[in-house]
Amino acid sequence: MTFDIAILLTQDGLTNGALYALLALALVLVFAVTRVIFIPQGDFVVLGALTLASLQAGHLPPTLYLLLALGGAVGLIDAVACLRSGRAHAVGRVLLIELGYPLALWALCHWLLPLSQSLWLHALLTLAIVVPLGPSLYRLVFQPLAQSSVLVLLIAAIAVHFALVGLNLLGFGPEGVRTAAFSDAVFEIGSMFIASQNLWIVLVSAVLIVALYLFFERALYGKALLATAFNRTGARLVGISPDLAGRLSFAVAALVGTVAGILMGPITTLYYDSGFLIGLKGFVGAIVGGLASYPLAAGGALLVGLLESGSAFYASAFKEVIVFTLIIPVLLWRSLKSHDRGSEE
Amino acid sequence: MKVETLVVPAATAPARRRWGLPLALLLIAVLPLLLPQFQVTLFNYIGLSSLVCMGLVLLTGIGGLTSFGQAAFVGIAAYLSAWLGTAYGVSPWLTLPLALIVTALTAWSGSLLTLRLSGHYLPLGTLAWGISVYYLFGNLEFLGGHGGLSGIPSLELFGFELREPSSWFWLIWSIVLLSVLAIRHLLDSRPGRAIRALKGGVVMAESCGVDTRHYKTAIFILAALLAALSGWLYAHMQRFVNPTPFGIHAGIEYLFMIVVGGAGYVWGALLGAALITLLKTQLQDWLPLLFGQSGNFEGIVFGVLIIVVLLCARDGLWPALCRWWPWRRAAGITVVPPAEPLPLQPKPARGEPLLDVAAARKEFGGLVAVRDMDFRIAAGEIVGLLGPNGAGKSTMFNLISGVLDATSGEIRFRGERIDQLPSREILARGIGRTFQHVRLIPEMSVLENVAIGAHSRLQVGIGAAMLRLDREAEARLRHEAARQIERVGLAEDMHRPAGSLSLGQQRIVEIARALATDPLLLLLDEPAAGLRHLEKQALAEVLDRLRGEGMSVLIVEHDMDFVMNLVDRLVVMEFGQKLAEGLPLEIQNNPAVLEAYLGGVE
Numbered sequence: 001m002t003f004d005i006a007i008l009l010t011q012d013g014l015t016n017g018a019l020y021a022l023l024a025l026a027l028v029l030v031f032a033v034t035r036v037i038f039i040p041q042g043d044f045v046v047l048g049a050l051t052l053a054s055l056q057a058g059h060l061p062p063t064l065y066l067l068l069a070l071g072g073a074v075g076l077i078d079a080v081a082c083l084r085s086g087r088a089h090a091v092g093r094v095l096l097i098e099l100g101y102p103l104a105l106w107a108l109c110h111w112l113l114p115l116s117q118s119l120w121l122h123a124l125l126t127l128a129i130v131v132p133l134g135p136s137l138y139r140l141v142f143q144p145l146a147q148s149s150v151l152v153l154l155i156a157a158i159a160v161h162f163a164l165v166g167l168n169l170l171g172f173g174p175e176g177v178r179t180a181a182f183s184d185a186v187f188e189i190g191s192m193f194i195a196s197q198n199l200w201i202v203l204v205s206a207v208l209i210v211a212l213y214l215f216f217e218r219a220l221y222g223k224a225l226l227a228t229a230f231n232r233t234g235a236r237l238v239g240i241s242p243d244l245a246g247r248l249s250f251a252v253a254a255l256v257g258t259v260a261g262i263l264m265g266p267i268t269t270l271y272y273d274s275g276f277l278i279g280l281k282g283f284v285g286a287i288v289g290g291l292a293s294y295p296l297a298a299g300g301a302l303l304v305g306l307l308e309s310g311s312a313f314y315a316s317a318f319k320e321v322i323v324f325t326l327i328i329p330v331l332l333w334r335s336l337k338s339h340d341r342g343s344e345e
Numbered sequence: 346m347k348v349e350t351l352v353v354p355a356a357t358a359p360a361r362r363r364w365g366l367p368l369a370l371l372l373i374a375v376l377p378l379l380l381p382q383f384q385v386t387l388f389n390y391i392g393l394s395s396l397v398c399m400g401l402v403l404l405t406g407i408g409g410l411t412s413f414g415q416a417a418f419v420g421i422a423a424y425l426s427a428w429l430g431t432a433y434g435v436s437p438w439l440t441l442p443l444a445l446i447v448t449a450l451t452a453w454s455g456s457l458l459t460l461r462l463s464g465h466y467l468p469l470g471t472l473a474w475g476i477s478v479y480y481l482f483g484n485l486e487f488l489g490g491h492g493g494l495s496g497i498p499s500l501e502l503f504g505f506e507l508r509e510p511s512s513w514f515w516l517i518w519s520i521v522l523l524s525v526l527a528i529r530h531l532l533d534s535r536p537g538r539a540i541r542a543l544k545g546g547v548v549m550a551e552s553c554g555v556d557t558r559h560y561k562t563a564i565f566i567l568a569a570l571l572a573a574l575s576g577w578l579y580a581h582m583q584r585f586v587n588p589t590p591f592g593i594h595a596g597i598e599y600l601f602m603i604v605v606g607g608a609g610y611v612w613g614a615l616l617g618a619a620l621i622t623l624l625k626t627q628l629q630d631w632l633p634l635l636f637g638q639s640g641n642f643e644g645i646v647f648g649v650l651i652i653v654v655l656l657c658a659r660d661g662l663w664p665a666l667c668r669w670w671p672w673r674r675a676a677g678i679t680v681v682p683p684a685e686p687l688p689l690q691p692k693p694a695r696g697e698p699l700l701d702v703a704a705a706r707k708e709f710g711g712l713v714a715v716r717d718m719d720f721r722i723a724a725g726e727i728v729g730l731l732g733p734n735g736a737g738k739s740t741m742f743n744l745i746s747g748v749l750d751a752t753s754g755e756i757r758f759r760g761e762r763i764d765q766l767p768s769r770e771i772l773a774r775g776i777g778r779t780f781q782h783v784r785l786i787p788e789m790s791v792l793e794n795v796a797i798g799a800h801s802r803l804q805v806g807i808g809a810a811m812l813r814l815d816r817e818a819e820a821r822l823r824h825e826a827a828r829q830i831e832r833v834g835l836a837e838d839m840h841r842p843a844g845s846l847s848l849g850q851q852r853i854v855e856i857a858r859a860l861a862t863d864p865l866l867l868l869l870d871e872p873a874a875g876l877r878h879l880e881k882q883a884l885a886e887v888l889d890r891l892r893g894e895g896m897s898v899l900i901v902e903h904d905m906d907f908v909m910n911l912v913d914r915l916v917v918m919e920f921g922q923k924l925a926e927g928l929p930l931e932i933q934n935n936p937a938v939l940e941a942y943l944g945g946v947e
Contacts, residue, residue: 037469141652145655145656148655148659150465151468152659154411154465154468155600155604155651156652158600158651159649159651160648162597162644162645162647162648163644163647163649164648166642166644166646166648169641170636170638170640170642170645173638174640277476280473280476283469284473287466317484318480318484320476320477320480321477321480321481321484324473324474324476324480327469327470328470331469331470331473332458332462
């Protein structure tokens with residue numbers, strides 16, 4: 001391997017690793033707060049990229065229908081809950097929020113799409129469409145199951161993943177998509193070429209990680225989430241609603257996934273079903289951190305990125321085999337570390 | 346000792362079984378002649394999936410070990426047989442044992458690694474393994490890459506080549522039927538109860554003498570073997586293999602099948618396999634028409650279906666279906682017939698030293714939970730270990746029962762050091778225990794729960810249980826369990842599910858289970874905690890009876906009134922140390938004890 005290739009592979013590995021790190025952080029957060037192993041995390045990446053692509057092509061993204069459908073379902077359930085608990089006056093407000101938001105967004109897209117081709121506008125619309133799907137999914141699927149075992153929640157998460165992949169195929173078709181790059185500039189430093197998209201990815205990932213850090217350290221809602229992650233019962237006793245914490249953590253996960261999708265779109269061709277493997281790679285990182293430690297998870301994800309680009313070069317056919325076989329010794333190490341004869345789940 | 350017949354009303358009707366088997370045989374014989382060919386083929390696929398799902402029910406639904414990797418085992422057997430058949434012309438009847446052996450070895454070596462994974466790490470590990478194996482199949486040249494292998498030889502049976510779907514139907518469904526019988530036999534046996542006990546937690550199972558590691562490995566291999574059988578049949582029926590049906594999505598689909606059908610039930614595996622397979626073929630026809638484009642849209646329906654099942658019928662459709670079945674619930678009489686008693690340990694003479702705790706100490710980091718405790722128990726004595734909450738009683742209890750290892754000091758049982766032994770070894774030396782938080786398997790009957798206690802007193806292998814060669818041993822185990830249930834006065838409730846009993850009765854069932862281990866010393870961990878007044882009275886009666894029989898008991902309790910009339914001697918702990926020791930009356934008037942309990946009398 002020449003020096004140039006090494007640089008290239010490292011660059012590639014770090015770029016993907018930064019994205020996996022973002023996903024790993026979201027997975028750790030969701031698991032800590034809700035105990036859900038969030039397999040659909042990668043599907044949000046794909047939803048983000050495909051939604052952006054269809055906006056860039058000047059279409060109304062089919063994700064809007066999904067948003068409307070989920071909003072309608074949540075509205076219906078909440079409205080029934082309101083009626084049952086005798087709060088009939090709240091029904092109108094619930095329906096207005098759950099149905100009004102997607103409809104307003106629809107109108108907005110209709111109006112803005114022909115007017116502007118700005119990447120920033122499209123990215124913002126993508127976030128506005130995809131991110132609310134996270135909390136809606138939590139409300140519909142995971143909130144009613146909140147008391148179940150980790151395994152039941154895992155099966156539910158996989159079921160959601162299956163449904164999302166099918167819906168992606170239905171909405172976006174089987175073709176792979178690449179979105180327009182943020183900029184085509186390539187920097188040359190010595191003999192190294194660095195694509196500006198790669199810089200964007202690392203930069204935005206870093207900014208998002210810092211933003212999340214500040215959110216947890218400074219903002220009240222962030223602290224509430226941390227408190228729930230630390231001790232569910234305790235958080236409940238001091239007045240933090242576990243439902244709210246769950247929805248909030250799913251919103252953060254959806255946000256992170258969508259941003260990762262927007263960033264990844266220009267460098268990787270994404271298909272309706274690409275999310276599974278992307279999410280799982282974030283997962284390998286998260287598991288290095290024992291689904292608990294944020295820095296370890298981020299480090300693990302970077303490692304996955306580097307390992308992936310390295311094995312892509314040496315044994316490209318076995319890339320996935322190598323990355324996913326890595327998980328088993330890591331899992332072993334984690335569970336040996338947590339093992340105690342007296343401890344049980 | 347009473348060895349008369351115990352006759353108790355039960356909720357299950359034994360008469361049901363008599364026509365079940367002939368009916369199943371008749372169905373298998375006749376169905377392929379009545380149904381059109383494509384439906385017979387469909388049933389063949391259902392049968393193949395059922396085999397995998399039955400293994401998964403055993404592993405996941407009953408044993409509590411979730412695997413997403415079963416499709417990989419199907420694939421290993423299918424590919425092995427396909428490759429040997431196409432490349433070297435090896436007969437399928439030779440590749441069958443080979444495929445089974447290779448799969449068993451793979452599962453065994455995999456289990457060395459994955460079964461150490463705790464909690465949710467295991468399913469994630471199997472997920473990763475499933476993905477790896479799929480990509481391996483797709484990228485190995487000699488396995489035909491993603492294109493796969495074709496031209497696999499068909500099966501020949503008694504000189505006939507199996508070509509028609511109906512002949513495959515007979516073969517596949519005979520194998521399915523045999524597997525159902527074998528697994529149902531297994532579950533209703535000594536090793537089967539041990540497997541069902543795994544869900545109650547390692548600590549409970551080990552404290553009853555169950556080698557949990559052994560049984561986890563066994564069900565892992567059994568599930569893999571059933572998957573391999575299915576894979577071998579698939580390869581020779583299809584005569585073509587490619588990686589797709591062995592990928593991670595197939596592995597997840599098998600899990601979906603048992604979740605829908607009922608993960609804890611053998612019939613749930615068949616129901617789930619049938620429902621999902623039928624649904625899938627229907628959806629593959631209808632959804633593309635509905636959506637006006639082709640593609641695998643059934644994932645949407647499956648995903649939503651699973652979520653609805655999880656939300657509305659958590660245990661799957663089979664138990665829900667059973668509730669609708671009118672003639673299953675006919676009341677019958679279940680008899681526990683007399684049998685030869687189980688071997689007993691030689692009992693120590695009254696007054697012989699039994700337990701000797703000397704300077705036992707347990708530190709958790711900087712915290713000293715138990716600080717140099719000393720006390721002794723002689724045979725036939727009932728000793729209470731008393732103390733306010735947080736005094737270190739439970740830690741002391743865990744040191745004796747082997748759940749925790751002592752940091753320093755010695756604990757001896759009949760002169761032999763036990764402070765570094767695991768709980769299964771401690772049980773083997775004659776110390777039985779109960780749990781503060783009741784650990785019974787709620788859906789198993791009281792009799793079965795208590796029979797888990799007798800686990801280590803007889804040996805019955807998994808193979809013998811499957812072939813029903815264990816009936817004599819089984820009768821002895823059941824009779825012993827029934828005897829212990831009578832001893833604690835719960836004979837009326839013997840056949841009820843343990844979960845339907847009150848907390849007080851469940852505590853007593855735990856005592857019966859501990860008695861079934863044939864203990865020389867019984868450890869009771871806060872038996873009165875959370876009980877109502879009448880329940881406490883019933884418990885006290887049971888303990889009084891045991892005392893009359895000369896059983897040696899250590900009761901850990903913080904309820905002073907409860908133990909006062911029961912015990913011969915009391916040891917009081919506070920802040921991890923021994924505060925006082927003596928007769929109940931002395932302790933009752935000991936100023937230091939009063940201070941600790943009442944915060945001082947002002």
